[in-house]
Amino acid sequence: MSPRLGTRHECGVLVLTTNQPEDHSFWVDIGTAARSGQFALGLLFFSQDCFPPELIRNRMSEHASGLVYAACSTAGEIGGPQSDTGQCLAVLFPKNNFFATTVRIDGIRSIGFDRIVAQVKEARQTFERASNNLGKDADQGEIFAVCLIDGMSVVEEMVTAALHWALEDIPLLGGSAGDSMRFTQTSLIHNGDIGDDCALVLFFKSAVPFKIFKTDNFVPTERKLVVTRSDPERRIIYEFNATKAATEYARAVGIDPSSLSPMSFASHPLVVRVGGEYYCRSVQKMNADGSLSFFCAIDDGIVLTVAEPTGMTRSTNEAFENVVREIGDVDFVLGFDCVLRRIDAQNRQATQRIQKIYQKYNVVGFNTYGEQYLSMHLNQTFTGIAFARPAQNTGERT
Structure with missing residues (x-):
């Protein structure tokens, strides 16, 4: 399998992946995309065993300093050239279909519920004002939020509840950052600032129809x-x-x-x-x-x-089929899958079957230490947001 793979989905989302830390072309491709001015925001998911956070920060600073981005370490990556861990994935959202902003909440172990609510509510209101000033297309599209959070913080329930309170009717999903099952320290990066004990909240207004869903077994x-x-x-x-x-x-x-x-x-x-x-x-x-x-x-x-x-393959396939029935053909899915689901699939020799489902629906994401879904912090669950395919042709390989 090639160490580098790229896909431009029909909604304009660009996915770039590599399993080689010194793959210069991966960073050049991100930089080329960033300089085009076409992309609103980047998401990066990485194995910090192979891609130290300092490397991510330095390469992004060197090649894509103008791109707003959020990144987190994982317990495994989904959607790259290999099936387990040891990769870096970049997901770039185009401006023509997505308006996006980010906010970083520091000190989540001590900041308290009320301060998180206040900070996120202020960020939400700023985002809504900005999205309403986009011009004639301002009323088109729906809003959702993504949370990336320190998976060793032990406060995900409190943070998720505070986010739900501050977001009101905006749906939320996300995942807890991992560290390859070492349970020592995870890493999150917000526009070059590396840390833990924090959460990154990303606001999106999407012109592409989407469906947030979850499945367990x-x-x-x-x-x-x-x-x-x-x-x-x-x-x-x-x-x-x-x-x-x-x-x-x-x-x-x-x-x-x-x-x-x-x-x-x-x-x-x-x-x-x-x-x-x-x-x-x-x-x-x-x-x-x-x-x-x-x-x-x-x-x-x-x-x-x-x-x-029971029946991980069956329940996972049914969940995706239900999404298709609701929004039509799926272009791609941003997914957060508990690392214990991956381990259980390995135990039951179901890994290849699950991977085929993820490949069929173009799932990109990471294995988590916990999943966020609306107001809940969950375990052993897949949470995802599926984006509808606008046409019948497939994504273009690069």
Whole structure:
């Protein structure tokens, strides 16, 4: 497979990818696109094991200093020349179909709900005023927002709720940045500024019809685990049912505690019932003391249910088919897919089938440490925004 691949979709979105950190032509292509003045904003998703954030910043400064962009590190990339991780993907949105702006929220671990609401509400109002001053086409198109957030911040629920409150009726989706399953430090870049403990919010007004959607593939069982001792601030559970957490979890899923691994957690997610629906509260890792760290919020007294994944290929395909029924043929999809779904697909030898679905619908995105969807922070879910195809011809390869 070629180390570099480019696609210009029918809506004008340009996708460039590489798996070679020293691929000079990749950065030259981004620079050429930026200097054309045709693009409103760039999104970059990168493996920081292969593409250090400083490299991203320096190359963008050298080749595309005039392009507004947001970037985040991943737990895997979707849509490039290889199927796992070790890539850098650039998604450039054209001005003729998209109006876009960005805002960076710093210090999300300490800033508090009200200050996030105020900052995002001000940014939203500024965006709406600017988009309404575009001229005769101002009334054309719908608005959506994308969130990229530090996946090690442990405050995604609070931030997502604050964003939902500030955005009002603007739909939100996004993903938590990853660090290739090291669980040490993620990286986000906003126009050259590198950091963590932050969130990037991107506002889009799209002249292209779109549909925001999600899909998961788990069903609850009858097996219950009650959180009897935890550290909610750090998302650590020490005890289930008054027993060491790892031991009780392993018993509930029928695995020897010494065999617990990311594959175990991906194959046997835990879910919580909220408003009649079940949402994943996925295990991130087992700690040396037998406690379990989680990707989502937990607390004492919460009742978690052991779930079993079922039919990932079927449920994923059905979700995309439902989108097609609603908006017609899909041009491309910006997708945020939990890393545990990728691991579970590998466990069940479904990776190639899932990849074929993503390739069919031109999915570009990354594997996350959590997904944002409207007002919810989720796990073990695919969230995406599908853009309708304006014509029948396929994207042009470059």
